[in-house]
Amino acid sequence: MATKKAASKKKKQNDVGRHIKTFWKIFAGFIFVFIAFFLLASWGVFGSLPDETSLENPEKNLATEIISSDGKTIGKFYKENRTPVPYDSLPDHLVNALIATEDVRFHEHSGIDGRGTVRAVAFLGSRGGASTITQQLAKLFFTGERASNKVERVLQKIKEWIIATRLERRYTKEEIITMYFNEYDFLNQAVGIESAAHIYFNKPPSQLSTAESAMLVGMFKNSSLFNPNRRPELVRDRRNVVLAQMEKYNYISETVMDSLQAQPLNLNFTPQGHDEGSATYFREYARQFMEDWIKENPKTDGSKYNIYEDGLKVYVTIDSKMQEYAEKAVKTHMARLQKVFDEQNEKNKTAPFRDITEAETQNILNNAMRRSDRWREMEKQGKNEEEIIKSFKKKVPMRVFSWKGDIDTIMTPLDSIRYHKSFLQAAMMSMTPQTGEVKAWVGGIDYKHYKYDMVKKGKRQIGSTFKPFVYATAMDQMHMSPCDTLPNTSYTIPAGKHNLLKPWTPKNAGGGYGGMVTLKYALANSINTITARLIDRVGPEPVIDLVEKMGVDTKNMPAVPSIALGTPDVSVYEMVGAYSTFANEGVYIEPILIQRIEDKNGTVLYQNVPKTKDVISNEAAYVTVSLMEGVTQSGTGARLRGTWAKDNAYYKSVITGYPYDFKNPIAGKTGTTQNNSDGWFMGMVPNLVTGVWVGGDDRAIHFSSTRYGQGATMALPIWGTYMKSCYEDEDLDVSTGSFKRPANLSIETDCSKWREGDPDVEEIPDEFDF
Template sequence: MAKQIKKNAGLKKSQDSMKRHIKTFWKILAGGVFLIFLLFLLASWGFFGSLPDETSLENPEKDLATQIVSEDGEVIGKFFKENRTPVQYEDLPAHLVNALIATEDVRFYDHAGIDGKGSVRAMAFLGTRGGASTISQQLAKQFFTDQVSRNKWERGIQKIKEWIIATRLERRYTKNEIITMYFNVYDFLNLAIGIESASHIYFDKAPNELKVEESAMLVGMFKNSSLYNPRRNPEGVMNRRNVVLSQMAKYEFITEAGKDSLQQLPLNFTFTPQDHDEGIGTYVREYIRGYMKQWAKDNPKLDGSLYDINSDGLKVYTTINAKMQEYAEEAVDEHIANLQKEFDRQNKSNKTAPFRDITVEETNRIMNAGMRRSDRWRLMKKQGKPEKEIIESFKKKTQMRIFAWGGDIDTLMTPMDSIRYYKSFFRASLMSMTPQTGEIKAWVGGVNYKHFKYDMVKKGKRQIGSTFKPFVYATAIDQMHMSPCDTIPNTPFTIPAGAMGNTKDWSPKNSDGNYGGWVTLKDGLARSINTVTARLIYRVGPRPVIDLVEKMGIDTRDILEVPSIALGTPDVSLYEMVGAYSTFANEGVYV
């Protein structure tokens, strides 16, 4: 009996202990729930730092690139702080969206910003079986977490804020809008921010043209675009892409057979950078940048603030034809590369190469001027370096990447040698315009904008030689009512000193050395006969010729009022010459 009583007492004691443990457990659980609730409540009140207000949630601040659009609808370039161009949900192929859902948040359409099941799993297994971050939370992080903290407590607070923001985003936007924003905001690196830029930079195509395996590669980069970057880690990217394809098969977005065949494909990405120095129309894009800066000053927003062409997401529609621009650049490259080979061949025995017919002293003056105009000189001067030290630095060999016709090359040379090297390249330009409207279709300011930024279409001016002669003939026909059939002697001719601003006798020679007889104005221009042109300017005078070319868009401020202008001594830009010549094609009307 005593034993039974003792046994019952022990059992009761054990039961009491169990009850205490159960009560303790529920107290701890309740306390934990209360603590979590309190943390969320305090965070929502801004106790741990402010949360975005309603306006910020409605209009998350993200810089958008300004696009330059050709007449045939191609985006030929962008101005940006961040290379982001938004797309609409309709622009996203279904397999791209499915790949994201299958990989990042398979219950996306079932939760309201926080995945309860995923959160419990993540806490139970401490994240070893996958995280619990939803697409909405990741979007909140992209928008409103400036810097992810490495401190666990601070990161925990950031997570709570992201959860709160995620639920608010879910209330404010549809699921499709959240998906679209997430694709638009993510940084895929290599100046590819957002899916529009990423698909063009990595595959040279629009998002709606992506194949399943290409979409899988880009979605795989959401895990870590630095680690899973095809340029640096193609093997890792392929493995990650295949994981995405497996997830798509797991959730029946693709078949097992389709997954197996797609996983065997190579990456086949086409890296097409969208830097300011890359792509087509680099020179005209830079001209447009300057134009748009002035436009922004002259056309403020309704609230009086100025447009920022690098972040306001403008679209600039141009008359440039993308195909014509591409062909024009290819033509310039091909032609100048051939001329360059011949020039280099002729310079092999030239001791002053690339300069010709000048003295050593003149060569040194040119080189020293180039040195003082260089970025290196300006930077060291700004740093307060003495001139002697700066000059010595130009004599020391250094690693540099230089231009070559087959592509940039890495080499070791002195900065002074690099100045001479770059002066050995021909500069050329091309411009195509519709005479009747003034619409510019192609603009090539040089052979490579990255290395030769000086625009030879608008900024560069050269002596234009015999291309000036039509203006002299046009003046004679206009002022003296001459006809193309009128004749003029082709004989040696001199304009004496003192006449028309001449300081000495001017006796131009014909380039072929042939003289004699009479020629029509038509033949004189066709054969570019110097003596005929000299006789014509003697008859009309330099001033009427200058007045005419000014009406045709040529800057005449530096053109001297002397007869020798008839043979093309003025420096004129290609931009001015195309406009002036278009006047002839447009029956005398300058546009």
Template sequence: MAKKQTKKKSGAQNDETRNIKTFWKIFGGLIALVFLVFLLASWGVFGSLPDETSLENPEKNLATEIIASDGKVLGKFYKENRTPVKYEALPDHLVNALIATEDVRFYDHSGIDAKGTVRAFVFLGSKGGASTISQQLAKLFFTEQVSRNKLQRGIQKVKEWIIATRLERRYTKEEIITMYFNEYDFLNQAVGIESAANIYFDKPPEELTTIESATLVGMFKNSSLYNPLRNPEGVKNRRNVVLSQMAKYDFISESVKDSLQALPLEINYTPQGHDEGIATYFREYARAFMEDWIKKNPKTDGTNYNIYRDGLKVYVTIDSKMQKFAEEAVDMHIAHLQKEFDKQNEKNKTAPFRDITEEETKQIMDASMRRSDRWRILSEQGKSEEEIINSFKKKTQMRIFSWGGDIDTTMTPLDSIRYYKSFLQASLMSMTPQTGEVKAWVGGINYKHFKYDMVKKGKRQIGSTFKPFVYATAIDQMHMSPCDTLPNTQYTIPEGKYGLLKPWTPKNAGGGYGGMLTLKNALANSVNTITARLIDRVGPVPVIDLVKKMGVDTENMPEAPSIALGTPDVSLYEMVGAYSTFANEGVYIKPTLIQRIEDKNGTVLFQNVPETKDVISNETAYVTVSLMEGVTQGGSGTRLRHKWAVGNSVYKNAVTGYPYAFENPIAGKTGTTQNNSDGWFMGMVPNLVTGVWVGGEDRATHFSSTAYGQGATMALPIWAIYMRKCYEADELNVSKDQFKRPANLSIETNCSNWKAENTNDDGIPDEFDF
């Protein structure tokens, strides 16, 4: 009996020994299998792994940045909106939020967190995962899209571990964190922390607060699920989890955590899409400039730069504050003016057009159809002209522009063309005359819906804004003074002179003849008869030669006296450059927009060299400026001096007190073209020249009366709102000083009694007399 028991005990011990041996064999086999899997993966048996070179220099698409003169990023050109930052640009609380939430033992492991891995294995992930920051970076950098197949996902995980350990050997902890922040896609075109900080909070990463950092770090869990635009409540909850983790690991105190968690989610969404943000029209100009530049300036290896992936930095002259003020000024005035325009068109049977026949309307609409993207696309598809025209008559769903925000509606493409032609357009350009630096550029009212740039591409008749060039020529040639007088009587240039086919007798707007007028008074009140006498004295050719030297394209400018009244088509870009010659003591400087271009390493690839030209004497320039000061002292620009309160609530909310009431020296000139199709105002102070144009897309789109259609009503208020905002920003240093008087001035400019000669009411409706 005892022997049996001994045998049983010995057998049990043998079984236990065998089981232990079997366990260790299995365990050893598993270890060997795991080792073999890792070894085979490292050899590339399960798919190639990046080599050391790709680890050192991962190929990624880097966005080209457009950087304003004040350091603000205006926009980017990209396939992926990625701009890498250095570790120094990451605030401590941003890094701490990441470590506390994603990998608290980050500084203690070498790519794989053994403790976290065991915990995840034992609890099957219910108490948190084991993926380290290094592993997550490996997945972002080098592995394919996560597979749903468990075996493939397991192999991918092995690759991530191998790459994570390689990353740890190759890079410092700070470099790994920086790469992770630079690589993560936060969605809404925000790839990397630099884009995310700017898009979601309109600031660079180094300015992020603790609560903003927690919000962005919270998105690492799943940026699609925790998207501030689609799931603000979920994002807030996730943010608070991050704050709790920061408090748990003593990165913030419990009291700070509680106070921050109580705050609402505040997102300052600032999209960086090509149709969104500020300076959209200018950014399109910059894109065209860059595409032309890269064709002429290849890399050292002979290949061309790519503005969508090479991470270039384009430093421009635009000032972000002035650009913002310019866009606000355009929006404020045109939205208000559009209401009056729509009101006047309610009883206009040919709206939005006036003074044209039905056939002319049909021609406008037909031309617009043929220029449209729809026509081009359908034509490329092989559709017949009849099929294409019929498609314009079928109702379709579309999103259209309105001043109250985009509207989803249903209409025919033909009706949408007519609808868009009913909107008044505007453009503004502002430039420092002494340097040629363009500080603000507004090409239209909304780039997304109206892509044609009216700063440089668009050319329109310039009306009386051309007259200062005639006066300047007379001053230069004949040494005339603003105080010289000429008779205000109708003046005729006979047939045959200057090639005229018939006599030319211009009339004054609104009549008004008789007596003698000083040149200063004549320009201030845009008296056509005086301008006609002057151009007959100097001839059209010298005037054309003058504006050509000032940067105006004169190729199609006729050598006819009628140019004196502003019949030529000229761009706003050319006009601002030309007027700047007067403010810059007779020296023309070609407008500058691109200061320099750098590659992603900071190497300067292009540096602008100003193009200058002496055009007129400093005396002629100063006397012409003195003449234009009269426009704002007793002429069509006098409203800039008005001190009555604003009558419209739109302006009351935007500008406190009296909106204009300028007291400093201002030289300028209004301009209005035939049928009130175009309204202009060119305004100058010593260190800033700004031009504004307002009109319809077609010349047939205009107000019925000069009271509303003149430059003093349509364009001047935009200049005034813009300048008021600039003056309120002291850091811009916009001058309020007198224009520089030449030491050798020999022409009399002080006409003390000129203002009383012939000033009268400008006839502007009170609601627009801001």
């Protein structure tokens, strides 16, 4: 019996020993297989792994940034909207939120969290995964989307582990954290933490609050699921989980957690699409500039830069605040002006067109059809003209522009063309005359719907804003004084003179004739007969030569006297550059928009060199400025002083921001073209020249009367509103002083002693602006 027990006991011991040996064999086999898998994976048997160079320099698509003169990113060019930021720009609470939520032992492991892996295997992931921040970075960099089956997922996980350990050997913990934040896609074109902070909260990462950081870290779990724009309540709950993790690991106190969890998301969604955001028209100019620049400036290896992937930095002259004020001024005034325009068109059967036949109207619409994207796309598809025209008459769902926001509607594309033409357009540019730096650029009322840039591409008749060039020529060549007088009577230049085929007798608007008037008074009140007398004396050729030296394209400008009244087509860009010559003591500086270009490492690739040209004497320039000061003192621009028709309901309903009540020296000129098709205002203070144009998409789109259609009503209010905002911002240092007076001034500019025959300014009609 004892022998049997001993034998049984020995057998059990042997069985246990065999089981132990079997276990260790199995365990050793598992370890061998595991190691073999790792080795085979590292050798690329299961698919290629990145080489050492790729690990040191992982491929990234880096957005090109457009950086304003005050250091703000006002736009980007990208395939992926990614702009890397250094670790120092990441606030502590952002990093702490990530570690507390995603990898609490991040600083203890070397890429793989052993404890977390055992837990994940033992509980089949029900108590959390084991993927470290380094593994997640490896997946973002190299392994693409999630595997489609379990076998592929196991192989992918092994690759992630291998890559993670390599990353840990080559990078510091801070570099790994930084790369992870810079690589993650937060949706809504926000790739990386810099874009995400700007798009969701309109601030750089360094200024994120703890609650904002927690929301963005919460999106790491699944940004498609936790999308703040679609599921704000779910995102808020996820943010609160992150805050609870931060409290659990002592990054914040319980009191702070409770306070932050009670807060709303406080999103400030600021999309950065190419059609949205600030300075959209300027950004398109900058994109074209960059496309042209890279054609002529290859990399050192001969390849071309890519503005969508190479992470270039484009430093521009635009001031982000001045741009904001300019866009706001245009939007505010144009919305009010459009309301009046629509009211005037309620009984206009040909609206928005006036004074043209039905055949002419149809011709405008047909030309617009042929210029449309829809027409071009259908041509590419091989559609014939009949099919294309038929498609323009079929109703389809679409989104159209309105000043209260885009409207979803159903209409024919042809009706859409007519509808969008019913909106008045505007353009504006502001520039520092001493440096040529363009500070604000508004090319239209809405880039998404109206992409044609009216600052530089568009050219329109300039009306009386051309007259200062005629006066400047007379001042420079004939040494005339603003106090010189000429008769305000009908004046005819005979046929055969100055290339005229028939006599030319310009008329004054509003029937304003009679007496002798000073040149200063004549320009202030835009008297046509005086301008005609001056161009007859100097001739049109010297005037054309002057404006050409000031940067105006004159190849299509006829050398005839009528140009004196503003018949040429000129762009806002050219007009601001030309007027800046007067404010810059007779020296023309070509407008500057791109200061310099740097690569992603900060190497300067391009540096702007200003182009200057002496055009007229500083004396003639100053005298012309003095003449234009009269425009805002007692002429067509006097409403800037806030003393004209202050109680008139017309001003309160139409003229944005009136009264302006400016007290400082301002030189300027209004302009209105025939049929009130174009309204202009050019305004100058010593260190800022700004030009504004307002009009219809076609010349047949205009107000019925000069009361509303003149430059003083259509364009001047935008300048006034913009300048009020600039003056209220003391950081901008926009001048309130006087224009620089030349030491050698020999021409009399003070005409206060001349009174005889000077008409009463208050009797000049409001429409007196041509």
